[in-house]
Structure formats: structure tokens, C-alpha cells
Amino acid sequence: MARRILVVEDEPIISENIQYALETEGMTAVPCATLGEAEMHLREQSFDLIVLDINLPDGSGFDFCRGLRSRQNTPVIFLTARSAEIDRVVGLEIGGDDYLVKPFSPRELTARIKAVLRRFTPPAAPAAAPEKARPRAAASPFRIDEDRKEIHYHGGALGLSRYEFRLLKVLVERPGKIFSRDELMDRAWDEPDSSTDRTVDAHIKKIRSKIRSVNSGTDPIETHRGYGYSLRLPQS
Numbered sequence: 001m002a003r004r005i006l007v008v009e010d011e012p013i014i015s016e017n018i019q020y021a022l023e024t025e026g027m028t029a030v031p032c033a034t035l036g037e038a039e040m041h042l043r044e045q046s047f048d049l050i051v052l053d054i055n056l057p058d059g060s061g062f063d064f065c066r067g068l069r070s071r072q073n074t075p076v077i078f079l080t081a082r083s084a085e086i087d088r089v090v091g092l093e094i095g096g097d098d099y100l101v102k103p104f105s106p107r108e109l110t111a112r113i114k115a116v117l118r119r120f121t122p123p124a125a126p127a128a129a130p131e132k133a134r135p136r137a138a139a140s141p142f143r144i145d146e147d148r149k150e151i152h153y154h155g156g157a158l159g160l161s162r163y164e165f166r167l168l169k170v171l172v173e174r175p176g177k178i179f180s181r182d183e184l185m186d187r188a189w190d191e192p193d194s195s196t197d198r199t200v201d202a203h204i205k206k207i208r209s210k211i212r213s214v215n216s217g218t219d220p221i222e223t224h225r226g227y228g229y230s231l232r233l234p235q236s
Helices: 012-024 035-044 061-069 085-093 106-120 162-173 181-188 197-214
Strands: 004-008 028-032 049-052 076-080 098-101 142-145 150-153 221-224 228-231
Touching: 004 012, 004 035, 012 028, 012 106, 028 035, 035 061, 049 061, 049 106, 061 076, 061 085, 076 085, 076 106, 085 098, 098 106, 142 162, 150 162, 162 181, 162 197, 162 228, 181 197, 181 228, 197 221
Parallel strands: 004 028, 004 049, 049 076, 076 098
Antiparallel strands: 142 150, 221 228
16 A cells, blocks of 8 residues: 655645655655645544645644644654754654755655655564474373372283383383483483393383283384384374
8 A cells, every 4th residue: 555645835846846756656645735734634534654844824843743743653754944953953852753954855855754664664574484284193002100100001001010110101201212221221220230231121021011911913112223212102
């Protein structure tokens, strides 16, 4: 949608030049020669920015800007022949967003209008990338009963010994992670230094047997030769 600019300027030639420059840049210019007309336009429609002369037939652009600021924040660029520093300071302090002195270049005015509009226009939010469907892990067939120090597989209790419980619990809590035999001993045994790799292998063999006794034909424990063991869970 084209930006709507209210041009409050009583000199017809200047107003026409501004209107032409704005329309060349794809904006819509609404010209008026008095503050009364400007008030009427503002009551009837909204604008993206106001180009405002200071010395107008029915009053001061400074007073108009003060009143405007009490009810809305539409950006204002003062366009005037008053070039004194004090006028610039007053114009900016009462709420003007820029101050351009006549004679001026229409190209410079449109550039300043664009700059002010950029400050008042929030950047568009980047379009969210469509989320890729992720495979969802199926619910674990294992259930850990910490109070009874037991693990159930597909609803059946495995009847594990103390170290079998600890060993399988480590694997169940981190499915997919490969644990070395040393890691498993450190996590499951009270005195890991007194055990050997063969101890872990023996306990894994017993756990596998108990799993098959509950659900024959399944073996969710994977052996990674030269590394250790991991628990494989089915994907949904």
C-alpha cells in the first residue's frame, strides 16, 4: 500500500513540486494550504507522515505540531524558510522528526521522508521456516520401578539381580548412547576396579536371556564391537 503523506504548504508551486516528487516515488500526497484543512484531513483519514510549513495563513506550524503531539505520533518534517538555529532546535524539541530549510531539493525531501518512515516502521518478521517432521520415538517398552529395584519389559518383570538392575537402568535411561564397558562398570558397580570387562559381558548375557523370556525374539541391547553396548528402542 502506498504511503500517504499530508503536505501542509501554502505556496502552490512548492506544494505541486512536493506532490510530483512523492508520486514519482510511489507515495500518495494529499496537499492542503492551511492548518484548518490539515485538521480536517487528519479527522477523516490517517497519514504515514506530515510535511509541515511553519508560517501558514491561519497559524503557526509549531503550535500545530504541539497540539498534534498531544494526541498522536504521526511523524512530522518541518519545511520552512526559517533557517535560524533556534527555529531548528524548537522544531525538533516540540516533536518534529526532521527540519528542512527552503530552498530545498525535492529529491532530498523524499530521501528524508523515506528515512523517517524507516525509523517508524518495524521490520517485517522473517517468515518462519516450515518445521520438518521429526520421527517420534515410540514409548519405551521398559518401565523402571525404583522402589522395588525392578525393571519391567512389555509389562513383564524381568527379575533382575542387583547389578543387572543397575546395568540395564543405565542403558534404559540413555537409549541410543554407546557405553563402554568401563563406563558401565563405573556406573553400576560399587567397586568397579574389582570387576573386569568379562563381568559386564556376563551380566549383559543374563539380561538378554531374561528379556527374551518375557518377549521372545527381541534383543534391544546392541553390541558395538571394540566399544561397548547401547539400548535400541523402536521408532514409531
